[in-house]
Amino acid sequence: MLILVTDAPLDEKAARAHVARPGNGAVLVFFGCVRDRHEGREVRSVEYHAYGAMAELELARIASSVAAAHGVADVAVLHRTGTLPVGEASLVVAVGAPHREAAFRCAQEIIDVLKERVPIWKKEIGPDGAVWQEGVTPPLPPPRG
Amino acid sequence: VVEVPIDVLLFGPLADLAASPKVRCLVPEGARVDELLKRLRERFPALAPRLDSAAVAVNLAYVARDRALAAGDEVALIPPVSGG
Numbered sequence: 001m002l003i004l005v006t007d008a009p010l011d012e013k014a015a016r017a018h019v020a021r022p023g024n025g026a027v028l029v030f031f032g033c034v035r036d037r038h039e040g041r042e043v044r045s046v047e048y049h050a051y052g053a054m055a056e057l058e059l060a061r062i063a064s065s066v067a068a069a070h071g072v073a074d075v076a077v078l079h080r081t082g083t084l085p086v087g088e089a090s091l092v093v094a095v096g097a098p099h100r101e102a103a104f105r106c107a108q109e110i111i112d113v114l115k116e117r118v119p120i121w122k123k124e125i126g127p128d129g130a131v132w133q134e135g136v137t138p139p140l141p142p143p144r145g
Numbered sequence: 146v147v148e149v150p151i152d153v154l155l156f157g158p159l160a161d162l163a164a165s166p167k168v169r170c171l172v173p174e175g176a177r178v179d180e181l182l183k184r185l186r187e188r189f190p191a192l193a194p195r196l197d198s199a200a201v202a203v204n205l206a207y208v209a210r211d212r213a214l215a216a217g218d219e220v221a222l223i224p225p226v227s228g229g
Contacts, residue, residue, distance in 0.1 A: 032229050048228070051156050051221060054205040055228070079228060091229055111229060119202070119221075120228030121157030132158040135225030138200040141209045 002076035019074035019096030032091030
């Protein structure tokens with residue numbers, strides 16, 4: 001598994017190489033990119049802030065549990081931080097699996113859970129200034145009592 | 146009761162509201178997360194409206210409100226996340 005939260009441009013070739021194996025007939029590489037609009041507002045760039053050490057641990061926890069649930073062995077997740085212009089990749093998820101169904105489902109679920117749990121925040125920069133995106137409260141573990 | 150200082154890391158909008166990436170708060174020794182949140186509400190009113198929607202992490206993992214805090218724990222307030 002390859003997991004990285006970095007302020008450097010994401011290395012999609014490394015992600016692809018990490019999941020490409022002779023047994024993997026399906027190699028999927030997903031890019032999440034900065035969009036020019038959000039909830040009706042014009043967006044010029046997005047600042048990604050992360051709690052880096054925890055974000056990497058959460059990504060590793062998510063990727064391993066989701067991959068195991070889909071019988072997938074080869075996953076890479078890269079997330080960028082810093083200020084990114086429209087069109088720039090903020091997320092790369094690569095999955096290698098023997099067949100496509102598992103690869104697509106696994107990538108989709110990793111991204112769904114990532115958006116609920118990984119401590120990363122977007123601050124949108126638009127023509128009228130900067131605004132934090134609303135976000136999702138991560139599900140809390142149940143009380144121990 | 147002995148009180149111990151807990152450093153709390155702030156992220157995203159919470160860091161902006163506090164104008165700092167970290168605040169220090171005294172809590173009774175062995176206090177739980179919910180007691181820390183109560184103290185933070187009192188000491189940092191700017192954060193108060195955002196604390197109900199924040200998760201808490203201790204030592205890089207999410208914890209429930211009844212988690213007891215120990216000296217040296219790395220405590221962080223995690224406002225609603227928006228990665229991807």
